[in-house]
Amino acid sequence: MTLLELAMASGVLALFLGMVAHAVVLAYRSQAESSRESAEYRRAVNSMEWIGRELRMCEYLYSPVPASFMTGTVYRPEVGVAAPFIFRRYNAATDKLVVVGYTYDPAQETVIRAVYDPGYDPANAGTQTVLASRVLTENAKQLEFTWIDPTTTYGSQLVRARLEMNDVQPAPEMEVKVKKL
Amino acid sequence: MKKRRGLTFLELLLAMMIAFLAVSFLMGLFVSGARAGVRSREISTANLLAQGAMERLLVVPVEQIQAGVHQFGVNYPGFTYTLDVTDPGDFDGDGNDDEDLKVVTMTVTTPIDNFLTFTALRRKTEPYMGACAKGPDDHMVFSASGENSPLEWSCGTTFGDCDSGCVTPLPPMPGGQPGDVAFVPTTGDVWVVDQGSAGIRRCDSSGVWWPAVKPPIASEPCGLATDTKTGDVLWMTDLANKCLWSYAGGVWTQMPAPAVPLTRPQGVAVNEDGTQVWVSDKDSNSLRCYRPGIGWDAPYTDPGLREPEGVAVTPDGQWAFAADATKVFVFPASGGGGAVGSGTIDGKAQTDYPAGMCVSADGTILYLNTRRGSVWGVDISSDLECVDWECLWWTGEGY
Secondary structure: OOHHHHHHHHHHHHHHHHHHHHHHHHHHHHHHHHHHHHHHHHHHHHHHHHHHHHHHOEEEEEEOOHHHHOOOOEEOOEOOOEOOEEEEEEEOOOOEEEEEEEEEEOOOOEEEEEEEOOOOEOOEHHHOOEEEEEEEEOOEEEEEEEEEOHHHOOOOOEEEEEEEEOOOOOOOEEEEEOOOO | OOOOOOOOHHHHHHHHHHHHHHHHHHHHHHHHHHHHHHHHHHHHHHHHHHHHHHHHHOOOOHHHOOOEEEEOOOOOOOOEEEEEEEOOOOOOOOOOOOOOEEEEEEEEEOOOOOEEEEEEEEEOOOOEEEEEEEOOOOEEEEEEOOOOOOEEEOOOOOOOOOOHHHEEEOOOOOOOOEEEEEEEOOOOEEEEEEOOOOEEEEEOOOOOEOOOEOOOOOOOEEEEEEOOOOOOOEEEEEOOOOEEEEEEOOEEEEOOOOOOOOOOEEEEEEOOOOOOEEEEEOOOOEEEEEEOOOEEOOOEEOOOOOOOOEEEEOOOOOEEEEEOOOEEEEEEOOOOEOOOEEEEOOOOOOOOOOEOEEEOOOOOEEEEEOOOOEEEEEEEOOOOOEEEEEEEEEOOOOO
């Protein structure tokens, strides 16, 4: 092998290795990003499923006030800005009523689910005790609930829940027929 | 000759080519993985969207489901769903086609052309929306979803007379979404809740529909009734404002709220002289009685009464009846209190939105089986036990 051949071979090898290395780095980054987005989306979908299942059993809406919520405006529960979305639902497993609430914490970018004392009374702050709470999902951007006009749904009460996540498009949402608001 | 050691230039290029192919293959796996991730996300999105769309479809009368391609909205470009409504044929395997059933198929398409298919089984004849007696011949007028006009049942009350030929439709109602009905005996008019315009509408005795009239504020009419003596005052329950309205002489009046507020006023019934207006309040599990010029009685409740919808009162105002999903309860119409009797509804009869029950002139309760498309009579025995259920008419579908 002459010096020229060696130089050419080295050049080609270097070029090839550079391309491979670049491709591997790109692929790795892309894969990591894709995995992260998929994981976030999975969390968002799981959260939506959870919210949807509870909302479907809603028997009474405590917060926001039903009369104001049932005007079609979008309600965005947010810590320090708007009260949690709180409602009562039936728990078939225990044959008891449960009061649950959902809110969004912008500082932590989390959606929080809280269980309240069953004796929750919107007019009596002393009864609004949180028994347990947990983070439903992280890296959230916004949580919103929208009342759907029953004249468009043959008198049935439907609520649309939508959860926006950072870097997740499109935001998962679902419409749920509730027992009552 | 001195033997050269190592690879030739050609060998080196060949080796690199092979390595390049191998690396390309590995890169391809990354790409496939990324595509699978996107596909997975699209399918998850499609699942959520389909759930919501199905929830909406399940509240639409099956006859009004529009087959074809639909969009999910501006937030979901590229996501579409196609609806198809078909006959299931012999679904239950009894050798006969189940003509009262329909199969609703939803096929969701995602932006990268994934397809997901969902199916739901729907009954063609559901639900009935309301009823009133039409004396003195014990006729009954009722309306059903999917029908664009109320129907008049004119069999009389001979138990066991289940001839489907005794029901005739009124002229088609403008808008085509009739709800609860009320009959004015002095004029022969039938008043009907017009769900499309959120008001009520009159069909006069010559079969002409008059323009809809509405309360002065936005409302959601549900139950409708009038007294059987004069029919001067119509009474309407309003789900949106959780209140009771009267309509007389072209004037709407909102009744004062009772001490225990109404939560979900559904059906309404009025005694013969209009001195009692009964309301089934679904979420407070009670019957309410409003006495014009006097006020509201205390709630009529019973431990077994759960989410009543049907309500009726005897012409003399002595007894009121409430029907929930499993029983009919009998209440003495005085001052509030509990039921004095109750009877189990036949397993074939079910109640549903909003209030398909009324009392005929001879005291027989006429009851709409809201899911099965039939009219039932309830014979109240002397000890106030609701013991005798008889099918008076049915659609010929279901049982």
